[in-house]
Amino acid sequence: MIDHKEKDSKLKSFIREYRPEIKFVLTFSIGLVIGFLLIHNETVGEKVIEPITVVETYIASQVLNVIGFPNEQSGLYISGIEGNTFRMQVLNTCNGVYESVIFLMAFIAIQVPWRRKIGWMTFGFLFFHFVNELRLVSLFIVGTKYSTETFVFFHETFWNYAVVIVALGTFIFCANQVSKSPVAQVPVQEGAGA
Amino acid sequence: MKKSEFYARIPLIKRRLFTRGLPAAAVFLTLWYLGGYHLWGYLLDALLFPVNIDYDPLSTLRASLLYGVEMGGRTYYPSYLINQFNSNMVMLVTLLATWPHESARDFFKVSGWCLFYLLLYQFLSIFIQLHHAAIGPDLANRAGVFWEETNWYLFMRKLAAFDKFIMRFFFWIPIYMASLVTIYFMGKSKREAS
Secondary structure, X not given: OHHHHHHHHHHHHHHHHOHHHHHHHHHHHHHHHHHHHHHOOHHHHHHHHHHHHXXXXXXXXXXXXXXXXXXXXXXXXXXXXXXXXXXXXXXXXXXXXXXXHHHHHHHHHOOOXXXXXXXXXXXXXXXXXXXXXXXXXXXXXXXXXXXXXXXHHHHHHXXXXXXXXXXXXXXXXXHHHHHHOHHHHHHHXXXXXX | OOHHHHHHOHHHHHHHHXXXXXXXXXXXXXXXXXXXXHHHHHXXXXXXXXXXXXXXXXXXXXXXXXXXXXXXXXXXXXXXXXXXXXXXXXXXXXXXXXXXXXXXXXXXXXXXXXHHHHHHHHHHHHHHXXXXXXXXXXXXXHOOOOOXXXXXXXXXXXXXXXXXXXXXXXXXXXXXXXXXXHHHHHHHHHHHHX
């Protein structure tokens, strides 16, 4: 009986102490599921996600052309030209969309006024996609210049790990910047989950 | 740990990510790839014991884990690239090395709970992937069974995709949080009992 009461009070005090964090986790989780269902919808995939991926492929292709790796882009493919036989397809998991949804949902879940967080949220989102472009460009360079094993290592291990760290690091940095802003200080102390 | 203590540790955590977390991840990945199945086989067997694992020890970077599962009179082979499989593990290693633990005992306690929740996640992941395959059109068509899409199948298909695109890379966060929360409750109850 005492144990039950103790547990009950512990749970209550935990909920009271960590109420903003619990609210953050719940908002984030629900938002993540909704966001995922949205981007995993076939129509959204065709009309929104694929065009975004094509634009990302196009930008990577243009950058590669500028830095001395001539190539041709066709849809989701980047193919080397002038003797370069390497060909790369940008798939759904390489476009950074899933990581972006995680980043955006985490930012939405922070309990800070929108006018304060929208700027850093946009900055973080753009920065993450800049890093993802670096990923695409670097993978084409590695695929062109080095062995298949090296490409697989960078594609499957290095960048998988780096993208998770960058997404999380960008979120923590941007959330920290938001919490530093004087107007946001009171609500953030109460509740930023970051 | 009190909430104030938790937030007071954030600057230290940021510093330790670079001094301990990333080097620990690099060591883990080096051992993972150099060690191959001879070193990690026991862990992989433990994490995936509901299914038979077929692993190519000669290949390192491109090695896949294959589950040989009998379903509908045929053998089904869902596969993981090793580096996708270890995404949650390597992030947990990073976090365990980064997080400032009060003592070595505390460190091992958190590690133990992380391993426990990681096991639970692997079971869940295997169940989702295999059940999704078992009730899906591919297996039914191959077995020549009349098959109709059900709501349960649609739900499982979304869940399997959620596991493949998000949980496989980001489930280490809830695993670590669950470990800390478990210790929070267990630790407090001991103190109060004494």
